[in-house]
Amino acid sequence: MNRMVSRLPLQLLLIVVAGVLGMAVTAMSQTPTGPEWWPSEWGPDDERGAANRLTPAKVLEAARLIERGDVYQLGRDYEAGMPLFGNRHYSLTIPGLPTGPAMGSNQIVYNDEMVSGELGQVGTQFDGLGHVGTRVGDELVFYNGFKLSEFGDTYGLTRLGVENAGAFFTRGVLLDIARYKGLERLDPAYVVTIEDIEGTLRLEGVEIREADAVLFHTGHGQLWMVDNDAYNASHPGPGITAIKWLAQKKIVMTGADTSGTEAVPGENPDRPFEGHQWLLGRNGIYNIENLDLSALAADQVYEFAFVFAPLKLKGATGSPGNPMAVR
């Protein structure tokens, strides 16, 4: 555990210490094991998880929401100086400028970009099913019971790679929790409850249906590139209780204008990011983070076609992206 701790913000460090001191005994009994976690409802070989819910009927349901022809881009710019987690980095340079000098009698020139970084886990980022798992005994277990000792590979995961997720063209719902609470921006420590979600749905006049993408507007995204330290330190979002309630709704994806969607820290400070385990690991439900939801919230667009196809980075744990909401 030492290895990890040194890389994390102080706040998370305290969470971990609390967990180790206070919860060690009960922890073991809560560690996910056995048939209630695995295998997946889509069979022991399934690598797509909740994306299996994306039927043609769902596509048509989403398409019918497109009434005005307005397209909202939900992805943020990838750029130097954006908030990053831990030791991750992002670098972009233009080699050569131009990369390819004038050629031919038409004197064509061209530019490329050289990029390096933890690409599926910086900026707007989509978590695939190979991103988060759980240590169970000596094994690291992921969605559908797949063990990292069997599918982990230095040059890309041989199972659960993000290329398995497929394309998402589904109904999206925006939960503007900030509006519901009468705030521009939720307190960074606020844990969203089931009641908050139900109240927000009533206020917005929408419901959550199977295979929906459910996005949380917390207002925390206002700190992006404005106060990166505050953006990273902690953030509001649904706690594990609300996450479990959402999972029961059989949605396909969560997302938010924060770096983790679920509250950090959450309801149980000794169990960091356990919502990720529940969503990705237990239910095969995807998650997308660091969205820009400000325009959707401003326009009070609460129901829309949510459209996103992860890059097919073979064997990757996630993908950068620029999802669309179309209304």
Next chain:
Amino acid sequence: MNRMVSRLPLQLLLIVVAGVLGMAVTAMSQTPTGPEWWPSEWGPDDERGAANRLTPAKVLEAARLIERGDVYQLGRDYEAGMPLFGNRHYSLTIPGLPTGPAMGSNQIVYNDEMVSGELGQVGTQFDGLGHVGTRVGDELVFYNGFKLSEFGDTYGLTRLGVENAGAFFTRGVLLDIARYKGLERLDPAYVVTIEDIEGTLRLEGVEIREADAVLFHTGHGQLWMVDNDAYNASHPGPGITAIKWLAQKKIVMTGADTSGTEAVPGENPDRPFEGHQWLLGRNGIYNIENLDLSALAADQVYEFAFVFAPLKLKGATGSPGNPMAVR
């Protein structure tokens, strides 16, 4: 020019030599200059080009094509060993495996991916308006007359960056030229003509409209990861004559199952990639390459909603992607 030549395949080298020897005099008079090239029809400050044609009405036109709820992913896997141009590279590794070891009483673990490469110009790749320009005298001139000496920056272009393109939700048309010619795969040297396009449209019973994304199925994509040398050496596609005809149709994007969309070499071997100059530089029309169009062609889907949002890589020349065709 020496600098460039050494990096290119032999075939392109011959093209360039031919151009230098035979065409030097006429070249100057053909080099694009003056008002017939610049400025853009959308005004002297425009950085979006043909994406300005993406109106709400066009979105609705595209949405109406979604009748069956079928989604086709047109992007290829990004992976080691895929065909690459010149010195470009692509590398993906999983740091740590797991990247983040077990933490908390919930024993969460996670993986990231470390990626490096010329990211907007490897694999399935979308060309932004900062990708291709033309040397005119001492200046390198891009879309709308913007000069690289003014917008070029080591850490990302300050104009024409791909983040300006926005999201594409528009009508897509597949031109299955291979089927029209009665072939599984066009000859790598074949230059598609206006007549080919018109004949294909008749056969398919569709038309090209303003703001469409027009994709060429040549069958050349069958060589991807099967015979990479052949895939890269040359490929079929529209020549400059057909490209100009397409541009007059005021489309928003071209694309193909090849690395360059336009024929390589084209009609004028001394003018490599001049279709790129005409599309991107003169008309602000985008281009997407290395698509997998095999399923669309097999299902004879010739008209569909084409949906793609480039990654907002600030200042980048292009973007990787996984466009969708929805029917």
Next chain:
Amino acid sequence: MNRMVSRLPLQLLLIVVAGVLGMAVTAMSQTPTGPEWWPSEWGPDDERGAANRLTPAKVLEAARLIERGDVYQLGRDYEAGMPLFGNRHYSLTIPGLPTGPAMGSNQIVYNDEMVSGELGQVGTQFDGLGHVGTRVGDELVFYNGFKLSEFGDTYGLTRLGVENAGAFFTRGVLLDIARYKGLERLDPAYVVTIEDIEGTLRLEGVEIREADAVLFHTGHGQLWMVDNDAYNASHPGPGITAIKWLAQKKIVMTGADTSGTEAVPGENPDRPFEGHQWLLGRNGIYNIENLDLSALAADQVYEFAFVFAPLKLKGATGSPGNPMAVR
């Protein structure tokens, strides 16, 4: 094991298969365990290994060999197209060209280089003590018994990082085995014996002493950038028997004009690279590969000051380098 096999040259694959089929029973008893391997003679906390032999007296012994003032660079150029192992890559671009445009009334400009790659393990490469280990039960055990489960960290090893090795200013010996065998280049399958080494030393009139760096000239380096496939496929070098004999001489480092120094395959095809385990893991003796020893061999320089300081890449497994032989 599947994970690894798919990345290796066919030849190594056959080695592994042979090992799995034929040797599985005996393997366990030969797996290094217990006190004959660990701990190090320099104490249970030692992370420097044989570099502890680099005393001031040894530095002076080396300095006394400098009689002519001739300096030989033993490092190769790092460049696109050089032989690489498995999936490793190396990329260098000049961002911007210039990276920093004209500034100040003095109109200064500057260039940088953007590099990515498995840097301590491409081209001329120095193996640190965190590079190679041995699976023993559930643990991966390295020099001095350190377990990867305890010192492995995604962002750099917390023990045995190459920054611990320190600088090498010691006596170097060139063993020109090719000359001894009367060949320009040893057969790629040739395994160098103790007798070869003794014969070569007699021919050259030198001896091996404690703390020496011992370099093998096999002539195989003539294939570098000339026939990379042949360079990589297999190569001559000392077998495990000669490696053990060398280790008894208490040298500080081996090196060669090949990618692995030890013969690949070696004496026991089912035990790939076991010389690395013996040198690095058991004895803390370093190793440097892909050297250019042609000039030393041509000038018959068999004894010299060997000077090399690894880059202090904190937590790295190795280092690129350009060692010197000074005479």
Next chain:
Amino acid sequence: MNRMVSRLPLQLLLIVVAGVLGMAVTAMSQTPTGPEWWPSEWGPDDERGAANRLTPAKVLEAARLIERGDVYQLGRDYEAGMPLFGNRHYSLTIPGLPTGPAMGSNQIVYNDEMVSGELGQVGTQFDGLGHVGTRVGDELVFYNGFKLSEFGDTYGLTRLGVENAGAFFTRGVLLDIARYKGLERLDPAYVVTIEDIEGTLRLEGVEIREADAVLFHTGHGQLWMVDNDAYNASHPGPGITAIKWLAQKKIVMTGADTSGTEAVPGENPDRPFEGHQWLLGRNGIYNIENLDLSALAADQVYEFAFVFAPLKLKGATGSPGNPMAVR
């Protein structure tokens, strides 16, 4: 100039503004042009510069200084969190951990490191002759009059690449200016004068000779990884007057425990880094930055064998390194 300014610390920005406003007229006449700058004394094709002074006699002079057998490493650790200039980055991860899982009956495992960054210009860094040049009219002119328009290449410089520098085994001199001034650490704004150097030499009882490597101990290195902002903001060092005096001594290299060796800002705030132009561009004298000179200074070692071989990164502008002082 806008492009550059936005990336630089505020302090440098002010320097540049001052230069533009106040000095524009005189600047042109001071811009280096003509025969007093070029060509090199080693002929019009020379790419090695002052390294031509590294004769066998000089090697022997340096070797004779090795009397005690003590080796000092002058390189710093490369690590996350080290001070970096502008947008440069450095990233190191261990792919896989282990990178290569257990193989063969000997159950060998191995680790690599994935590194990305502006490698010759981060951390301890050696400036080659392709690093700094001067805009003269439309050309960017480097050492020996080579024009970047002719030797610049996206994938590495075709002239003046750091692989031309060769290995340095020469006499080193430490100028402990901090001790001379009676300070632990010079003021960040202090500009070292000729008188300071002469006084320091007298105090130390040494002299500067042709082909020496001359290193400045300012004490500023105490801020490294302690107060990176202060380390980067500005630093002491020789001004252009002292730099020119040093160049007349026909030395081979300067170096310091700062990021720029020369004072930043220097004597003429509108002429940033003009010492680099004089050393590298005019005189072919190399420079190495971000050294750790604390042990040499503490031990009062003022004369030593300085040993360093840049990595032969083909076409690179510089090299990382870990130079040695041997006494």
